[in-house]
Amino acid sequence: MTAPAEQDLKQRAVVALTRARERTALLTSCVDDGELTAQHSPLMSPLVWDLAHIGNQEEQWLWRAVGGREALRPEIDPLYDAFEHPRATRPSLPLLPPAEARAYAADVRGRILDVLDGARFDGAGPLVEAAFAFGMIAQHEQQHDETMLITHQLRKGPPALSAPPPPARDSGGPLEREVLVPGGPFTMGTSEEPWALDNERPAHTRIVPSFFIDTVPVTNGSYLAFMADGGYRDERWWHPEGWAQIREHAIEAPLFWRHEGGRWLRRRFGVTEPVAEDEPVLHVSWYEADAYARWAGRRLPTEAEWEKAARHDPATGRSRRYPWGDADPGPVHANLGQRHLGPAAAGSYPGGASPLGVRQLIGDVWEWTASDFLPYPGFRAFPYKEYSEVFFGPAHKVLRGGSFAVDPVACRGTFRNWDLPVRRQIFSGFRTARNAEPV
Structure with missing residues (x-):
C-alpha cells in the first residue's frame, strides 16, 4: 500500500473526525436533557457520559499526548475513565450536565483541528505516524456512537431517530x-x-x-x-x-x-x-x-x-x-x-x-x-x-x-x-x- 501524502492524511482525519462528531450530535440532540442524563439500561451509560467521555479521550490523546499541551480539565479524567467506573454506577457520578458536556467537547474539537493543521507525521513517532492518533480517536468516537445507538434501542418511548429503509434486495435469482x-x-x-x-x-x-x-x-x-x-x-x-x-x-x-x-x-x-x-x-x-x-x-x-x-x-x-x-x-x-x-x-x-x-x-x-x-x-x-x-x-x-x-x-x-x-x-x-x- 502506497503511503498517503501528509495533506491527504490530514484531510482524511478531518473528514473522519467531522463525520463522527456529526453523528454524535445527531444521537444526543434528538432527545431532551432528561433522557440524556437517564440510564436507560444498567448495561449502558447515560448518553451524557458518552458525550463527555468522547471529548475527554480526545483531549487526553490529541491535545495532551500529540499536541503536548497542558490539560484543560484534568479534574474530570477519573469521572470518564471507563475502567474506573462500571456502566451501572456512572449515573451516581458528578457528571457534566448536557450543556457543559457539549461545550467541553466542542472546545476540545476546535483546539484539536488546530493541532492537526500544524502536525507533522514523518518521524514523529508511532502515535502520530500516518495520523494514527487522529484515526484512533475518530474510531473511538464512532464506537461510542454505536454504543449510544444501542442505548437508543434500549430506551423506552416513542421513536427519536429515523432513517430510510435499506434498498431492496437485488432480484438476480436465488443464491x-x-x-x-x-x-x-x-x-x-x-x-x-x-x-x-x-x-x-x-x-x-x-x-x-x-x-x-x-x-x-x-x-x-x-x-x-x-x-x-x-x-x-x-x-x-x-x-x-x-x-x-x-x-x-x-x-x-x-x-x-x-x-x-x-x-x-x-x-x-x-x-x-x-x-x-x-x-x-x-x-x-x-x-x-x-x-x-x-x-x-x-x-x-x-x-x-x-x-x-x-x-x-x-x-x-x-x-x-x-x-x-x-x-x-x-x-x-x-x-x-x-x-x-x-x-x-x-x-x-x-x-x-x-x-x-x-x-x-x-x-x-x-x-x-x-x-x-x-x-x-x-x-x-x-x-x-x-x-x-x-x-x-x-x-x-x-x-x-x-x-x-x-x-x-x-x-x-x-x-x-x-x-x-x-x-x-x-x-x-x-x-x-x-x-x-x-x-
Missing part, C-alpha cells in the same frame, strides 16, 4: 446456500493499514483447511424454524453456560422479540413491527448462535475462517482490505454508517461480495465466530494495554464484519470486535460453516 472456501495458507491481519488497531496486527500466515460457509447471514426465517422446532427447549443444542442462561432468564427468542396475536413482533428504535423473515437475525448472543448452528448440523466459523472468506482472493493469493477489493466502502458495497436503522435483506449488496461470492460479510450485523479473543503472534500493545490486551482470553468471543451501526472508519476486513457470549443488546447476528469433506 447457493453455501460457498466452498479452498484450504491452504492466507495472510491474516495487517501490517500496512495505517489506522489498524493493535489487535489487528501484525500480518501473519494462517493455514486453514477447506470449509463451507453460508453465502449470507442466518435469517429471521431460518431462526424461526429453530424456534418452532423447540430449539430453546432442547438442552442438546446448548453450551452448558448458555443453557443455564436461557433457563434462568426464561429466554425464548432474540432480544426485543415478542409473540402476540399468533405472530412474532420486534421492537426497533421505538417502532413495533412484524419480524421480517428475509432479514439477518439480530440481537442474539453467542450461545444462541452456537445453539442454532448445532441444531442445523453445522457450526460457527472460526475467526480465521471468517477472515479468509472475507479477504482471500484465490486468483492472486493476496488478502484484500475488504471482500470487494481495496476501495473504501460505499453504498453499493455494504450497509454501514447508520444510513439505515436495521440490516438489509439477506443477499443484498452484490457489489460487496467476496471473490468466492460470499455476501454481506461487511455491514448489516456483527457476526459471532467460534473463536476466543486472543492476540496474534507478535502482538504488541499500542498505545495502551487497556484497548485490547486486558480483554484477551476465553471470556470474550470474537465478532467480525461490522453492522449497520458501524462507521466505515471503524470497519474493515481485519477489524476485530469482541464481547461476552451472553451479550444480546449489541447488533449481533451470525452465519454458519461446516468442514469440507477430504478428497
Whole structure:
C-alpha cells in the first residue's frame, strides 16, 4: 500500500473526525436533557457520559499526548475513565450536565483541528505516524456512537431517530446456500493499514483447511424454524453456560422479540413491527448462535475462517482490505454508517461480495465466530494495554464484519470486535460453516 501524502492524511482525519462528531450530535440532540442524563439500561451509560467521555479521550490523546499541551480539565479524567467506573454506577457520578458536556467537547474539537493543521507525521513517532492518533480517536468516537445507538434501542418511548429503509434486495435469482472456501495458507491481519488497531496486527500466515460457509447471514426465517422446532427447549443444542442462561432468564427468542396475536413482533428504535423473515437475525448472543448452528448440523466459523472468506482472493493469493477489493466502502458495497436503522435483506449488496461470492460479510450485523479473543503472534500493545490486551482470553468471543451501526472508519476486513457470549443488546447476528469433506 502506497503511503498517503501528509495533506491527504490530514484531510482524511478531518473528514473522519467531522463525520463522527456529526453523528454524535445527531444521537444526543434528538432527545431532551432528561433522557440524556437517564440510564436507560444498567448495561449502558447515560448518553451524557458518552458525550463527555468522547471529548475527554480526545483531549487526553490529541491535545495532551500529540499536541503536548497542558490539560484543560484534568479534574474530570477519573469521572470518564471507563475502567474506573462500571456502566451501572456512572449515573451516581458528578457528571457534566448536557450543556457543559457539549461545550467541553466542542472546545476540545476546535483546539484539536488546530493541532492537526500544524502536525507533522514523518518521524514523529508511532502515535502520530500516518495520523494514527487522529484515526484512533475518530474510531473511538464512532464506537461510542454505536454504543449510544444501542442505548437508543434500549430506551423506552416513542421513536427519536429515523432513517430510510435499506434498498431492496437485488432480484438476480436465488443464491447457493453455501460457498466452498479452498484450504491452504492466507495472510491474516495487517501490517500496512495505517489506522489498524493493535489487535489487528501484525500480518501473519494462517493455514486453514477447506470449509463451507453460508453465502449470507442466518435469517429471521431460518431462526424461526429453530424456534418452532423447540430449539430453546432442547438442552442438546446448548453450551452448558448458555443453557443455564436461557433457563434462568426464561429466554425464548432474540432480544426485543415478542409473540402476540399468533405472530412474532420486534421492537426497533421505538417502532413495533412484524419480524421480517428475509432479514439477518439480530440481537442474539453467542450461545444462541452456537445453539442454532448445532441444531442445523453445522457450526460457527472460526475467526480465521471468517477472515479468509472475507479477504482471500484465490486468483492472486493476496488478502484484500475488504471482500470487494481495496476501495473504501460505499453504498453499493455494504450497509454501514447508520444510513439505515436495521440490516438489509439477506443477499443484498452484490457489489460487496467476496471473490468466492460470499455476501454481506461487511455491514448489516456483527457476526459471532467460534473463536476466543486472543492476540496474534507478535502482538504488541499500542498505545495502551487497556484497548485490547486486558480483554484477551476465553471470556470474550470474537465478532467480525461490522453492522449497520458501524462507521466505515471503524470497519474493515481485519477489524476485530469482541464481547461476552451472553451479550444480546449489541447488533449481533451470525452465519454458519461446516468442514469440507477430504478428497
